[in-house]
Amino acid sequence: MYSFQDHKAYASQIALILETTHPPLNLEIGRYAKRIAEVYDINFTVRNTEKYKFWDLFFNGWDEGNKFIWQLRPELIEALIETDLTGEEIYPEEISEEYTEELFEGIKRTITVNSYERNSKARQLCVKHWKAICAVCSFDFEKTYGEIGKGFIHVHHLTPVSQIGKTYQVDPINDLIPVCPNCHSMLHKQEPPLTIDELKSLLKTTNGNNSSR
Incomplete structure (x- = not known):
């Protein structure tokens, strides 16, 4: 995600590079977020269906045409740079x-x-x-x-x-x-x-x- 222009992409793009598909990627993102939430006190954004949007721990998101865009949060971008984990x-x-x-x-x-x-x-x-x-x-x-x-x-x-x-x-x-x-x-x-x-x-x-x- 970091490598994409403006650090944003839609899930199918990331899934293609990771050799998987959109649904498993979403599940994995949720698992990571839940594991982090077990250690830190995090209030996740609530959807209309009363389910938590775990992905927004990592990304800002919005609709763009018929796609939903993910963009890395600024704090995460800064952390990746500081720890030399950008993947570039x-x-x-x-x-x-x-x-x-x-x-x-x-x-x-x-x-x-x-x-x-x-x-x-x-x-x-x-x-x-x-x-x-x-x-x-x-x-x-x-x-x-x-x-x-x-x-x-x-x-x-x-x-x-x-x-x-x-x-x-x-x-x-x-x-x-x-x-x-x-x-x-x-x-x-x-x-x-x-x-x-x-x-x-x-x-x-x-x-x-x-x-x-």
Whole structure:
């Protein structure tokens, strides 16, 4: 939840990343809240049906279209940051958005990797399915660098960030693809980014021209 834009999402999004469905996720949230309530004196919000809304111990919630949005409470966001439990994995060249608000053209270029790409579970599911091999150039870090390169790879979002709405449901397998840092940079050399096939074709053409010299 922390990785989503503004720390908000609907339950089916979180359930997809956790490889479960909405009902079991709701039950698990309730179990956690009840366990905490056994230790601390907590007054839960009461529904019209006189049942407690245990989820609001963790989230603020509201309707958005036909979906119900959860957003992490500010106190929980602060606690996750302080305890280093945000779940984010950011490599040195993948700069967080808060550090890229002001970049001067011609002085520095960078890739801002969006929250879906940084989400550790989404990354894990993507790499588990596609393997830690670049989808463009087939580079395998483990084969080249040995144990230190095992599992290392970037993930690239196939849907341009500009097309992602507030209630966008990320699919780690169909929306994310593993790429090496070099190819990741090349994909983002233009806006909108090159497609995987476009960069593969460009790479093939370039290598073909070089080999014929």
